[in-house]
Amino acid sequence: MDALELLKGRRSIRKYKQTPIEPEKLEKCLQAAQWAPSASNKQPWEFLIVTDQKIRKKLADFHPYGKFVAASPVVFIPLTNPQVHAKYHQSDTALATLQFMIEAHSLNLGTCWAGVIGTDFEPKIKELLKIPEHLRVLALVAVGYADETRSSKRKPLTSLVHKESYSLK
Numbered sequence: 557m558d559a560l561e562l563l564k565g566r567r568s569i570r571k572y573k574q575t576p577i578e579p580e581k582l583e584k585c586l587q588a589a590q591w592a593p594s595a596s597n598k599q600p601w602e603f604l605i606v607t608d609q610k611i612r613k614k615l616a617d618f619h620p621y622g623k624f625v626a627a628s629p630v631v632f633i634p635l636t637n638p639q640v641h642a643k644y645h646q647s648d649t650a651l652a653t654l655q656f657m658i659e660a661h662s663l664n665l666g667t668c669w670a671g672v673i674g675t676d677f678e679p680k681i682k683e684l685l686k687i688p689e690h691l692r693v694l695a696l697v698a699v700g701y702a703d704e705t706r707s708s709k710r711k712p713l714t715s716l717v718h719k720e721s722y723s724l725k
């Protein structure tokens with residue numbers, strides 16, 4: 557499949573079937589994250605996988621816009637390390653997270669990113685999951701088989717693209 561077709565077909569999914577995720581599929585998603593590009597190839601990330609229902613429920617309680625992590629069988633939690641790359645740790649880890657999500661979509665799994673870094677509940681999540689002080693929690697990413705179909709819109713390319721130099725539209 558053309559990559560563009562795959563990219564356009566991914567939607568943020570917030571309702572999930574209880575069907576477990578095959579371990580080999582999860583492994584492939586993690587490898588996709590592992591192989592993301594990063595500044596100076598520093599790979600300033602670690603990944604936490606949560607499946608325990610009680611912990612997912614607590615995570616959902618902390619996150620005002622991420623209630624869906626209680627329903628997905630897996631939560632993928634990208635951790636980012638500012639000590640590894642102070643300037644680009646966050647963008648690098650975001651790329652790894654997107655690669656995880658794209659691979660998941662290619663395997664017919666739905667995902668939804670719920671942002672965490674810089675929120676007032678990031679410390680609560682760190683405490684709950686015993687995450688070391690030096691790591692930051694980028695996001696909670698719900699993963700599972702979709703129990704809904706979603707649509708999405710994008711701004712037209714003509715409003716986004718400038719040629720040769722910046723021009724006002």
Ligand SMILES: Cc1cc2nc3c(=O)[nH]c(=O)nc-3n(C[C@H](O)[C@H](O)[C@H](O)COP(=O)(O)O)c2cc1C
Pocket residue numbers: 566567568569570621622668669670671706707708709
């Ligand atoms: C950095 C970031 C943070 C997000 N945080 C949330 C969130 O807290 N809750 C949520 O429901 N969706 C969240 N999303 C998903 C976006 O709402 C979604 O990507 C956007 O509406 C476009 O929809 P699509 O992914 O289906 O194309 C987040 C996405 C990104 C990239």
